[in-house]
Amino acid sequence: MSSGHITDINSFLVGDIFVTLLRSSQTLSIAVLRSTSIFLNNVSHASINATIMKSARTTAKVIGQLLAILPTHPSPESLQLSFLWNGGYVKVRSTIQGTTDSTERVVTISTTRSMIEPINPEPTFIWLRDDINADDFTEIKGGQSTWQVSADTLQAACDLLWAKAVDMKSPLNSFSSVSPSDPKNFPYRLADGTPAVISTEASALLAASEGAHITVCPLCEASVSDMCCHVGMHILRAMTNTPENMSLKEPVGAVLPCGFCGHSGMPQCAITITVQGDAVPAWEMKCIYKHIFRYGSAVIGSKNTPSRNVPVKCELCHPTLPGRTSRKVQAISVDAVWRYNLTEHILTDHDEYVVPGHRETRVALPSGVLATMAFLELEQKATHVPKERWLTSYDHTEKENIPASTSRPSKRPALNSANSMPIKRAHTSVQVLHTSSTLPELL
């Protein structure tokens, strides 16, 4: 081992640290991993020669666990920004099948030779540092030592790996995508919360293309760059008996169709969602047609992507508790419902509620749920649904933006009439009625 560094530069060992690039929503960023197994031409090795690993003749593959690293708070004089391992790992949360419980597991990534850069972190001691908060390093076991790597080194590796990916014409969706249970842990962040050590070029491409790649739609065989929107429109046509322009190779699934492939009942299309405070929800599924998209814009819909079929959390299955303090509530991933399937979901799973146009004389749905179920003119027009078959719309702008001078009676007499206190303080009487909107307000 060379003095002052952790890694032997001539060979790559199980346990060594390396970096690669990973996706997380619209960011392609550096990821620091500790290798847990090394395969050379499919044979497991405890170590391999660094030159052999880099040789194009071998198919080396390294499996590693994603490490949690934290930035230093450099003084204005030094300006040297480094990242220190805090002894922990980046984890994802997954629901236990058939329950609302979930478990956390460490993110494990399999990386091919070309997308690996070994790095040589420097040992350091927590107690010698005045540029970190020692409380963030409680996961360091058995003492005070960890290692650090400079931000410059990580950025150089990031740029090098991205250049290689461009050379090899690797599509953006060939990078593994990570949605950590705590979004603060990955992509690695600076002290102010902005993502650190990213490929700005790749991230701009991701944002522009929304990770899109051309896919052949299994229903109509068209080449499509945005399956979520395209299949959403097939689903909307099926819901309204609106004829397709061409005959479909396969019809849209009859029961709760998947928003990416339009099929029903495929186990890989089960979808979970994590909603935390006002953050954009993170969702997870394994449908082979899935792709990332900008949740915030898809919720609103636009001329180019009119379908607003996105995974949502059913507020009847998973109500947001009143009086929550959004920062402290632990985000758990729960089964999600595609927005266009919400009506069907409520009809089958929430027997006690009115569903406009389907079922009357029950309990009224909370306004947030109605708003989530509603269809806009935009999407129905774009899908060429004949006007007489338009699905219910719920004009929540009318309810939320009543002009102050209105002479109409308040739409919320039950909540407001008893007193003139600000709504925030009238929390005792509003528990059930005041189920908040399914979607975060700040999208």
Ligand SMILES: [Zn+2]
């Ligand atoms: Zn299609």
Ligand SMILES: [Zn+2]
């Ligand atoms: Zn699917």
Ligand SMILES: [Zn+2]
């Ligand atoms: Zn539900």
